[in-house]
Amino acid sequence: MTATHRKRTPCEASGTGGDVSQQCGAAVTATAGAGRAGGRGPSHGRVCGAAAAADPGTGTGTGPGEKSPGPGEPRRKRRSDPHREDEPGGGGLQPLQKIRTFAVAIVGVGGVGSVTAEMLTRCGIGKLLLFDYDKVELANMNRLFFQPHQAGLSKVQAAEHTLRNINPDVLFEVHNYNITTVENFEHFMDRISNGGLEEGKPVDLVLSCVDNFEARMTINTACNELGQTWMESGVSENAVSGHIQLIIPGESACFACAPPLVVAANIDEKTLKREGVCAASLPTTMGVVAGILVQNVLKFLLNFGTVSFYLGYNAMQDFFPTMSMKPNPQCDDRNCRKQQEEYKKRVAALPKQQAVQEEEEIIHEDNEWGIELVSEVSEEELKNSSGPIPDLPEGITVAYTVPQKQEDSVPEVTVEDSGESLEDLMAKMKNM
Incomplete structure (x- = not known):
């Protein structure tokens, strides 16, 4: 499909979408003083088949069958007023x-x-x-x-x-x-x-x-x-x-x-x-x-x-x-x-923050009850229960290591052969 590009009208360039109002046959009147917050341009109202007059105080217009508020009557709030309770975030997410x-x-x-x-x-x-x-x-x-x-x-x-x-x-x-x-x-x-x-x-x-x-x-x-x-x-x-x-x-x-x-x-x-x-x-x-x-x-x-x-x-x-x-x-x-x-x-230009290493607070070192925390495992036992740490890439650590298997160091006990038969040995045991 070939896309066509037409030259935008001044109305469209300002973001008002002039072609829509032309299709609906609407006469749109905007007051220069009806600008909205945030540096935006004048508010543009549109009502099909009727004239929409923007109110300088609120930026809202009047539609068919509606009349402008008289003296002393409250003005309508804009549809996107975030302070309204029925608006997204109204009364809550300011x-x-x-x-x-x-x-x-x-x-x-x-x-x-x-x-x-x-x-x-x-x-x-x-x-x-x-x-x-x-x-x-x-x-x-x-x-x-x-x-x-x-x-x-x-x-x-x-x-x-x-x-x-x-x-x-x-x-x-x-x-x-x-x-x-x-x-x-x-x-x-x-x-x-x-x-x-x-x-x-x-x-x-x-x-x-x-x-x-x-x-x-x-x-x-x-x-x-x-x-x-x-x-x-x-x-x-x-x-x-x-x-x-x-x-x-x-x-x-x-x-x-x-x-x-x-x-x-x-x-x-x-x-x-x-x-x-x-x-x-x-x-x-x-x-x-x-x-x-x-x-x-x-x-x-x-x-x-x-x-x-x-x-x-x-x-x-x-x-x-x-x-x-x-x-x-x-x-x-x-x-x-x-x-x-x-x-x-940009990251290199940022001031580097030095990490301050906080010392861990020792609990129960000195108390009125004389309680002490003593490890039940000695340093030697802890060392024997740990194995060698493998060479790993930076950022990867091991949760625990497997100790190396140690061969049994129990000495072998040998008994001299007396030359007696099994029956003789059994007879000796019965006489005991």
Whole structure:
């Protein structure tokens, strides 16, 4: 499929998605004083078939059948007000309100990407950049998010329309093209490095929710070159397992450091797909993977909990393996090797902390009861019960050693032969 790239309008460049308001026939009026916290631009409201007037005090608009509050009447709170009890984190996780200050790019708005975008929108993310070139099909209805009446629309266009209805306070920037082409790759890198919440600054995180290795390698190449932190996700073809992975260029392994066999063998993955056969798809597995992905995103951006570098999911055994992978010094991506060298320099420049060895406190050395702790095993016995320590690599120790076997040192006792028969000896014993 050939992706088309059209020139964005000024409205789209600001993240307002002008094409959506044109389709709905909405007249949108934004007040310049209705800017939101966190350095974002004016709030953009949208109501289909009606005029939406933004209120300078709250940034909320009025829809059909609604009237603006009169003098003395309380104003409505914004949909994404984190202080509301019915909002995500409202009244409990107050740091969640900082999520407004972040911009996240999502590549691939399919089974995992669309649910990820919805979760971040409901959390009140500051800005979302969506990249995809595919269209919504009726075959996608076994997944979450998309609806049958959106069939035929581009996924980014349908997603923006739905997400803007959920939370109009989020800024959206959508791009309907294939990032793997040469011309689109340059524009993709430009938006990653300049499409942050404040124009000209990079996004805070890139999320890969694609379903092919070519797109993953493209994202990996771009992020290694820019030094951009990103998270990769995926669901297996049998739809019963998935994973997420945090990739920090230079610090953790990139996608090319330990590539899958298809990538390492330079096999065209299109030749592996059988015609007329589609990979299995379960909304349950995709929902779980999207959930742990967004949870990791929140922990990373808001700096709480333990951020997983790799977290897998096996639905057959309810198994969640986790691990971390160091970068490969012989990685095929030269930008990855460059990022590794820069990371080593940053670590070497940090002030070294000397480990202070604390002396163990001796218990019961001197007490009013005269109690002493005496080992029941002497040093000689302890030495005899231990064996030689083998030569092991650095960092590996033995829990115990096996003592060497000692030959019995009992002297042999010999008896002289008296020449008497067994019967004579038996007779002597009876006479005793």
